[in-house]
Amino acid sequence: MRARCSLLAAALSLVAAGCGEQRGNATRTLPEPAGAAPTIDRRAVASAEVSLVDYALVVSDPRVPRAGLIAFAATNDGLVRHALAVDGPSGQVRTAALRRGERAVFTVRLPPGTYKWYCPIADHEQRGMVGRVRVAE
Ligand SMILES: [Cu+2]
Numbered sequence: 001m002r003a004r005c006s007l008l009a010a011a012l013s014l015v016a017a018g019c020g021e022q023r024g025n026a027t028r029t030l031p032e033p034a035g036a037a038p039t040i041d042r043r044a045v046a047s048a049e050v051s052l053v054d055y056a057l058v059v060s061d062p063r064v065p066r067a068g069l070i071a072f073a074a075t076n077d078g079l080v081r082h083a084l085a086v087d088g089p090s091g092q093v094r095t096a097a098l099r100r101g102e103r104a105v106f107t108v109r110l111p112p113g114t115y116k117w118y119c120p121i122a123d124h125e126q127r128g129m130v131g132r133v134r135v136a137e
Helices: 002-025
Strands: 046-053 056-058 068-076 085-088 091-094 103-110 113-118 130-135
Touching (some): 091 103
Antiparallel strands (some): 085 091
């Protein structure tokens, strides 16, 4: 009985040591962060980046060089919730309401033309979160 116990203890300590070593060498896989930055659709022929602040659309260039499938990326750099909407030929296309620091991407097929883009939340458009994006013009 005593022999069996010590054997078992030895086996357990080996297992424990083995586990410790494995843990030390294992590659840790971190969970995807909740606000992981979405990526631009590869099929898009062009893209536009918009920074949403309280209360304006901050855009480095409101022109998109090519018509077709356009990717719009919006980041909420303000304090309150914002979203980006584009009024395309088939109606409004938009992101969900984004919290501070969140980013979202959507694609919409746009022929050449000038389109309104804005924040569709509450009265943000009236407060200045509106502009025009020119596609292939
Ligand atoms: Cu807004």
